[in-house]
Amino acid sequence: MSPLPTGNTQRLPKVQATFRKESIAQKQTRLARRDAVKNTFVRCWESYKTNAWMSDEVAPISGGSRNPFGGWGATLVDSLDTLWIMGMRSDFERAVAAAVNISFETAATDEINMFETNIRYLGGFLSAYDLSGDKRLLRKAKEVGDMLYAAFDTPNRMPITRWRWHEAAKGAQQTAHDNVLLAEMGSFSMEFTRLSIVTGDPKWFDAAKRVSDVFEKQQDTTALPGMWPIVVNGRDQAFNQHTAFTFGAMADSTFEYLPKTYALLGGAVREFKTMYEKAVATAIRHNFFRPMVPDENDILMSALVNVHKEEGGNTRFEIDPEGQHLVCFVGGMLAIGSKLFGLPDHLEKAQKLVDGCIWTYQALPLGIMPETFHMIPCPSQNSSCPWDESRWKKEVLRKNGVVDLDFSQADEIIPQKRLPKGFTDIGDTRYILRPEAIESVFVLYRVTGRKDLLEAAWAMFEAIETNTRTNLGNAALADITVKPPPKTDSMESFWMGETLKYFYLIFSEPDLISLDEYVLNTEAHPLRIMVS
Structure with missing residues (x-):
């Protein structure tokens, strides 16, 4: 059993900027924006209480309810710390009273997603406990932790990430799977570590450390040395077999948790620092690219890289220049890492990555970024990159399977596909109320104090609120390239647990959930940093 390294903590470098005093007008504007965000949260919370209380999600168009995450009240638990942060104490008390009576002895699904259960439920209970000190929440966190711990009861102690709990209860052999998403394998360290710290029981820290x-x-x-592939083999403990590498979907939080777990433990486990530095150094060389855009803005995107072993032993690195809304978290990760580990070049990359996500929001007709899209990489990250209309149209033709370089066909495809200049394809036109862009805008603002980020955040919020609002909440959008955008009857719990929380925090005083006192898990649940 690996013991908690409680005696080796150190004073961490300061992460947050020192903020100058604002004018009266600036403060009034900021607080008005903060209150507008809170009003949206309150409307959604009241709808959840009325239409889907104790269910995972409320349907924001029909008023029904959905239970995709075990039926354990995902929105309820995800919203606990948001209620506390927004000062909604009476609602918080009612929510806690309900949440502590959730039964984890039954589930609405035959298969439990350990990743989602960990980040939403365990993270939610731990965060609400860290903020309020309510011991009932700690007992509930331990209950969820014990359930998750059972999925690590395998011959090699690698977790079963999609856990068929009925079979386990009947005594079936438990073995980790041979094809596991990287994010689902590597995203237990923050929550398990914090649970061990607050209970004094090292078993969860030990499980994550293995x-x-x-x-x-x-x-x-x-x-691609330094990074791990999207798919790993838990059964054989082989995390180095596959050949696709990204910071994006299916891999994201494994990398995100490296600097955050280091901070959570007060710098006591240096392996997290080493792993982070290696991963980001590799991504800077291979995954980050500067896209060719019409205003020649110096921005960065993070892409997927496929590695090919060729005859003669040569290795070819093939970049897939796909941008993702989800991968926008990377700018915030690098901003935090730059301060924790004294890496100023990471802060420069962080700013360009965040500016890239802001640029993408602004480039779309609604002011909202799509799920996925493709752009043209510039020759390098650091060289000039003049706009080339012919090259853009040529790539649009190629992405649409047109071999003949007839630009008149490109002129037909571009309006048909509703492609803004610079975009060669928008593979997934949805916006599902994701938080990653505002997450990194918030983190970069807290790290640098850049005032323009407040304006970017407000433009994002106004665009999202205008286009997603319903009478019963806010709805995901099926296509952000058309006006008005078609809505879908979905409002995931992260809308209230993450997206609105980040919008609220960026317009709040900087000492509210200070990044020098808390690290936020991948579901935006703040966990208190351990100090000696």
Whole structure:
């Protein structure tokens, strides 16, 4: 059993900027925006209480309810710390009284997603406990932690990430799967570590560390040394076999948790620092690209890289220049890492990555970024990149399977596909109320104090609120390239647990959930940093 390294903590470098005093007018504007965000949250919360209380989600158009996350009240638990942060104490008390009576002895699904259960439920209970000190929440966190811990009861202690709990209850053999998404394997360290800290029981820290030890051991042996592939083999403890690498979907939080777990432990486990630095150094060389855009803005995107072993032993790195809304978290990750580890070049990259997400929001007709899209990489990240209309149209033709370089066909495809200049394809036109862009805008603002980020955040909020609002909440959008955008009857719990929380925090005083006192898990649940 690996003990908690409680005696090796150190004073961490300051992450947040020192904010100058604002004028009366600036403060009034900021607080008015903060209150507008809160009003949206209150409307959604009241709808959830009325139409879907104790269910996972409220349907924001029909008023029904959905239970995709076990039926344990995902929106209720995800919103606990948001209620506290927004000062809604009476609602918080009612929510806690309901949440502590959730039964985890039954589930609405035969298969439990351990990743989602960990980040939403365990993270939600721990955060609400860290903020309020209510011991009932700690007991509930331990209950969820014990359930999750059972999925680590395998021969090699690698977790079953999609856990068929009925079979386990009947005594079936438990074995980790051979094809596991990287994010689902590597995203337990923050919540498990914090649970061990607050309970004094090292078993959860030990369980997560056994996984991170495999990551550390195999980090330099992958096809793209420094990063781990999207898919890993839990059954054989082989995290170095596949050949697709990204910070984006299916991989994201494994990398995000490296600097955050380091901070959570007060710098006591240096392996997280080493793993982070190696991963980001590789991504800067291979995954980050500057897109060719009409205003020649110096921005960055983070892409997927496929590695090909060719005859003669040569290795070819093929970049897929797909942008994702989800991968917008990377700018915030680099901003935090730059301060924790004294890496000013990471802060420069962070600013360009965040500016890239802001640029993408502004480039779309609604002012909202799509789920996925493609752009043209510039020759390098650091060289000039003049706009080339012919090259853009040529790539639009190629993405649409047109071999003949007839630009008249491109002139037909571009309005048909509703492609703003610079975009060669929008593969997924949805906006599902995601938080990642505002997450990194918030983090970068807290790290740098850049005032323009407040304006960017407000433009994002206004665009999202205007286009997603319903009488019963806010609805995901099926296509952000058309006006008005078609809505879908979905409002995931992260809308209230993450997206609105980040919008609220950026317009709040900087000492509210200070990044020098808390790290936020991938579901935006703030966990208190351990100090000696």
